[in-house]
Amino acid sequence: MSASEVVLSVAGLAKNFGGLHAVRGVDFHVDKGAIVGLIGPNGAGKTTTFNMIAGELPPSSGKITLNGEDITGQRTDVLYHKGLMRTFQLSHEYARMTSLENLMVAAPDQTGESIWSSWFTNGRVKKREAEVIELARDTLEFLGLTHVGEELAGNLSGGQKKLLEIGRTMMNDSKVVLLDEPGAGVNPTLMRKVAEMIEQLNEERGYTFCIIEHDMDMIARLCGKVVVLAEGQVLMEGTMDEVRNDERVIDAYFGGEVV
Template sequence: MSFDAVIDVKNVSKRFGGLVAVDDCSLRVERGSITGLIGPNGAGKSTLFNLVAGNIVPDSGQILFNGADVTGLSPHRLFGRGMLRTFQIAHEFSNMTALENLMMVPADQPGESLLTTWLKPGAVRAADAQVRRRALDVIDFLKLGHVKDELAGNLSGGQKKLLELGRTMMVDAKAVLLDEVAAGVNKTLLNDLAANIERMNTELGYTFFVIEHDMDLIGRLCDPVIVMAQGRVIAEGPMSEIRQNPEIVEAYFGSPVTVEATS
């Protein structure tokens, strides 16, 4: 099978003063995959994620997205190209309903222009109706219909994570970066969240790049799993192989039998 990288990180480095957070790191995220990124605290995972997402600029190296050089592009420009990110702490509009949160996502809506609102009210209403239909479809897909009119600030942690996932479905996402999706989510909603990620991957063709400390979730969702340590990739493969690698298990998970989550 040919390798088609949506995200291609090439020899990227990032320093913060005397600290080398990412050290000549290279990795690729294959189109249509759910790729996991794990490793001990201080391995450079979060910094690498921020580099890919455009939150910080690398000191050296190159980041490609769909074959185009996007090194140093800002998050909103990456958003326009189809790279979206969710956060460990959900970033909802708390005083708007769940449905309204989804309707806010698509960029360049006609209603954003005061002139268009005055001169073409029919076009604005038609566009709003189309966005609303899409939002309702997303609500239905995620089984959030019972909270669609609830203020987003009143939702549970798991429901907010589902809503963030839904926001990625409101645009033509080419890749979704999931940052600690399990944080603050109870086991029941986490199972729903994982199932929806799987459905988005298999049914809708979404590509996911996942940074996560919950090894059970990584094992369920991700193939391949990339292991980082000291700013570099040290291993890559299916979780079954990662679990059986004595060096990785002993050095980064502290047990030869069970892979424990690291902080």
């Protein structure tokens, strides 16, 4: 495997919260076009790892690389323009905006200009707005959410909100997407739908995913490689079959106090 196939890597990544060592020297990489699972018991440091990769938390130490570039400590908005986006364990929708509007505000401002110059180039802004509306409509259709496009996002079901989160990453055409528990609070029917969307984005649009998820069926279905975190460290990585039969993993989930 050549180095150019690695799209995202973390090396020696660590985060301390005061005396608490939440993440202690984590190494793993995600190949271009892969769907990698990040699993482990509650409190293992999974979300904290995502927070550091996505630019929400500065690491205490370690290095994060995106397409070969050192992105350690770069801000969320900078990473957004580099095509890296994440979704949240608890959906972050704007409750008082419609589903369509929620997608529209996730689109990048391609003019890169200030509001003042936009005022002088009104025609161009109008054109961009029309493009964004069209993209948002297409995205709703892809997600099967057209019927709730004009609904306030706060009124959507848990599963629909999760789909909308995935839709926000599509508005930016993010090529590297971190999903934090896309299946949490989602009913089994929509769960299959969420998994299908992820597969489709991966196969048809070449998205690379790293997914935190407790639903092992979803991980088994989607992920070629699974990285297991426990107590802030990588316990092992391998295929789902290798992971599910490993004594250390069974111990981490059921042997300790945390389940």
